[in-house]
Amino acid sequence: MGSIETVIHNNVATITFYHPSSNSFPSTLLQELTDELNTLSKNETVSILILKSAGTGAFCAGASFDELLSISNYEDGSRFFSGFANVINAMRKCPKLIIGRIHGKAVGGGVGLAAACDYSFATSKSDVKLSEIAIGIGPFVIEPAVSRKIGKMPMSEMTLNPTAWKTSKWAFEKGLFTEVFETIEELDNRLEQYVAEISSYNKEALYEMKKVLWEGTNHWESLLYERAAISGRLVLSDFTKNALEKFKK
Template sequence: MIPSGSISTVIENSVATITFSHPASNSFPSALLQQLTNELNTLDQNPDVAIIVLKSEGITTFCAGASFDELLSLTTLEEGTKFFSGFANVINAMRNCSKLIIGRIQGKAVGGGVGLAAACDYTFATQNSMIKLSEIAVGIGPFVIEPAVSRKIGKMAFAEMTLTPTEWKSASWAKENHLFSEVFESLDELDIRLNNFTFELSGYNKTALIEMKKVLWEGTENWNQLLHERAAISGKLALSEETKLALQKFKK
């Protein structure tokens, strides 16, 4: 049985903090992706929330992306498309959410984890927050998250990451390429800055913040369709024997 993981939310002083957790390096099975999507949609409608912080448990890994166990269990195109649509739904929920989303990227991010960071409106990271897009190495590709990642870092930097799937990019590289907004030497420094930032931001005019969110995401109106088309591509590739073998090897 694939572990389910958890999603929890705490609301304090108009700031909602969503914490996700999974024993496999904070990876996402489809059920957890659906929970995160639902939570984002709920907070979007909560008038008491001005800002959302997205974070994960632990200190070494922000998010390891898709659940390899579930990827290996896929047997039909419908299952594959549905699984990758989970990340599409989360990114679209983040995009459509009227509240600004601040990412606390405390550790490494791989694959879908990079996509989550890219879908945040502002991100805080530490020097340990290295990133990698490993999808090509396991026979698929970062098709679903590409629009979100390319929107932040550009096509050329995206190509650099995608075509070197075994190489980690540093937090400094991520900041230079606009995936991370601010990078800190320690997690303590990050959290102090994050708390001060969200406290100040949540005190501003809520309507102005909502309108700014719309401005930040102009030009992405076709993503509801685009990301699900990309999910079908990934879902088909995930069924190939070549990908199954690569996933088994990669998992070990």
């Protein structure tokens, strides 16, 4: 279940992901998003990407709890968390700027997606939380992307207080969000204006700027998968299984 849809208008591609469980990600949807990002990276008619989710509720609830509960061995666990590594690396290596439309709350992997965007718009309802420690794992895969944006100390503040929401104002002040608006309508008006402006700039200059923004991250090609292996091992623990069941209920 769920979908990835892309609309290309002029030289801007808008990717919309959807899942009925608060826009969470099962492994199939992670792979579809990775494939779409890689395809658009090679599309010479596209210079800007917008990443958004459907609806007016949560932006992204992170990993699919149902799939986490179904993991029964280390290989499957490592493979599942590698799905988030694939998406973040695809965003990192994409030669086009990726603009995030973070209209609502983001949890776990959703925070990682927001952090991997090059420029992001949010609303006053776009609170964020890293709840992984509470279920016996940790935000290992997304940590490099989040720490790159907000720094290690704010990252640890979120990670080690896993039941507390951080406000969109906090996320803006720390650098996770670039611009924040009171309403989705205000966000979309500004997003339209911004994208029309930046998409008119020299594509080669934007591409070179993208490379500068992501300098020093080539080691993520191995690091994120090493982190996925840690989560793949921890998700098998009785602590995590019990915690997931409680969260689901």
